[in-house]
Amino acid sequence: MTQAVAKKKERSTLSAGDWEQQALVLIAEKGIRAVAVELLARRMGVTKGSFYWHFQNRESLLEQSLIRWEKHDEVNLQTSLGAIEDPRERLRSFFRRTGREKLTHNVYSSLCMASDHPQVEPLLERVAERRMRHIEKAFAEIGFDPQEASHRARLTYSAYLGFLQLQKQHQTPSLSSEEFEAYMTHVIATLIPEK
Amino acid sequence: MTQAVAKKKERSTLSAGDWEQQALVLIAEKGIRAVAVELLARRMGVTKGSFYWHFQNRESLLEQSLIRWEKHDEVNLQTSLGAIEDPRERLRSFFRRTGREKLTHNVYSSLCMASDHPQVEPLLERVAERRMRHIEKAFAEIGFDPQEASHRARLTYSAYLGFLQLQKQHQTPSLSSEEFEAYMTHVIATLIPEK
DNA sequence: ACGTCTCCATACTTCTGAGTATGGTAAATG
DNA sequence: CATTTACCATACTCAGAAGTATGGAGACGT
Numbered sequence: 001m002t003q004a005v006a007k008k009k010e011r012s013t014l015s016a017g018d019w020e021q022q023a024l025v026l027i028a029e030k031g032i033r034a035v036a037v038e039l040l041a042r043r044m045g046v047t048k049g050s051f052y053w054h055f056q057n058r059e060s061l062l063e064q065s066l067i068r069w070e071k072h073d074e075v076n077l078q079t080s081l082g083a084i085e086d087p088r089e090r091l092r093s094f095f096r097r098t099g100r101e102k103l104t105h106n107v108y109s110s111l112c113m114a115s116d117h118p119q120v121e122p123l124l125e126r127v128a129e130r131r132m133r134h135i136e137k138a139f140a141e142i143g144f145d146p147q148e149a150s151h152r153a154r155l156t157y158s159a160y161l162g163f164l165q166l167q168k169q170h171q172t173p174s175l176s177s178e179e180f181e182a183y184m185t186h187v188i189a190t191l192i193p194e195k
Numbered sequence: 196m197t198q199a200v201a202k203k204k205e206r207s208t209l210s211a212g213d214w215e216q217q218a219l220v221l222i223a224e225k226g227i228r229a230v231a232v233e234l235l236a237r238r239m240g241v242t243k244g245s246f247y248w249h250f251q252n253r254e255s256l257l258e259q260s261l262i263r264w265e266k267h268d269e270v271n272l273q274t275s276l277g278a279i280e281d282p283r284e285r286l287r288s289f290f291r292r293t294g295r296e297k298l299t300h301n302v303y304s305s306l307c308m309a310s311d312h313p314q315v316e317p318l319l320e321r322v323a324e325r326r327m328r329h330i331e332k333a334f335a336e337i338g339f340d341p342q343e344a345s346h347r348a349r350l351t352y353s354a355y356l357g358f359l360q361l362q363k364q365h366q367t368p369s370l371s372s373e374e375f376e377a378y379m380t381h382v383i384a385t386l387i388p389e390k
Numbered sequence: 391a392c393g394t395c396t397c398c399a400t401a402c403t404t405c406t407g408a409g410t411a412t413g414g415t416a417a418a419t420g
Numbered sequence: 421c422a423t424t425t426a427c428c429a430t431a432c433t434c435a436g437a438a439g440t441a442t443g444g445a446g447a448c449g450t
Binding site for chain 4: 012014046048050051053054
């Protein structure tokens with residue numbers, strides 16, 4: 001089995017999934033606009049000819065890549081965050097999750113910068129909706145009434161999005177510094193009150 | 196005097212300022228990437244030939260337009276918000292300012308989506324820094340110690356940026372609805388505590 | 391009246407990136 | 421062994437947008 005499966009990197013030929021994965025890496029690095037077929041092909045060590053065998057066009061690649069990312073993000077929300085029973089701790093880990101899962105995270109950040117893109121727009125809507133409901137549910141479990149939970153969820157997610165934005169602008173203290181930790185503590189204390 | 200100044204719209208020839216203004220309108224509408232010379236010229240009712248008389252190139256136009264916008268935003272911060280003596284009211288009006296000043300506001304929103312643009316990046320840094328210091332100062336006046344004021348300012352501005360993002364994704368209740376007002380009240384109560 | 395300066399139109403060139411046409415090669419398959 | 425199939429290279433076309441070259445028309449001073 002070990003030999004049959006092997007490492008994908010050692011495969012001689014490419015699969016559509018490989019292209020989609022590399023596209024996501026590119027999106028995370030330079031945004032969706034930077035996903036050019038020829039550049040991508042160079043990174044894969046091949047030429048355009050290969051690409052257009054696997055995909056009909058660029059749009060198709062983006063579609064598949066985004067679907068792949070959305071699925072990954074969805075299970076991530078369920079497993080990584082859904083597993084935590086204490087709602088307060090669940091909310092805290094939502095913020096702290098920024099450090100880990102860098103790729104997935106940077107992809108989302110890049111996608112937010114392309115919210116006017118026709119293929120990205122509906123995706124962002126679904127993802128934000130899903131995450132906010134998740135947060136809202138946690139607040140409800142803590143004991144807030146529906147209205148209050150809804151508002152808190154929106155504010156919490158806004159703070160998260162704004163943090164991403166400031167991060168892109170290099171306006172945020174470096175992760176894993178004591179300055180960052182102090183700020184994080186403040187955020188959590190403000191948005192997730194004890195009662 | 197009234198005749199000498201006249202309305203700019205009635206002028207037979209265009210000035211560089213007219214181009215810069217229209218560029219900002221375009222940025223607000225479709226983002227900085229959409230600022231194409233020929234499209235802009237069509238909107239002005241002329242052709243490229245005119246543009247390249249007023250500007251050396253596209254980059255130069257963007258530079259001037261962004262400078263113009265930054266100045267406008269700076270004085271706006273001083274007059275509109277600096278004039279309010281009560282720091283709490285000053286903070287509240289910062290949020291509520293979203294409705295008015297639509298153009299300036301949408302320009303900023305669009306620029307945030309292009310934070311990787313070499314000409315936009317330093318601008319965003321300056322603007323965010325300036326605004327956050329403004330907010331920080333208000334929190335300090337209320338009575339928070341420097342550390343606390345800094346954190347609150349960052350969180351407040353993050354919430355603001357996140358709100359812009361959600362707005363772009365149509366994930367926010369329509370302005371001037373009672374749903375929106377309820378949320379706004381919640382935000383203000385959470386971020387600007389009474390003591 | 392004449393030349394100059396300002397502002398703009400037209401017709402190019404250039405570049406970049408998407409997409410196509412076609413042919414080549416290595417592995418699988420009968 | 422021969423042939424198909426999967427995967428990729430090469431060499432095109434095509435469209436959009438930036439920038440250039442050049443010429444024209446009106447205002448304006450002298």
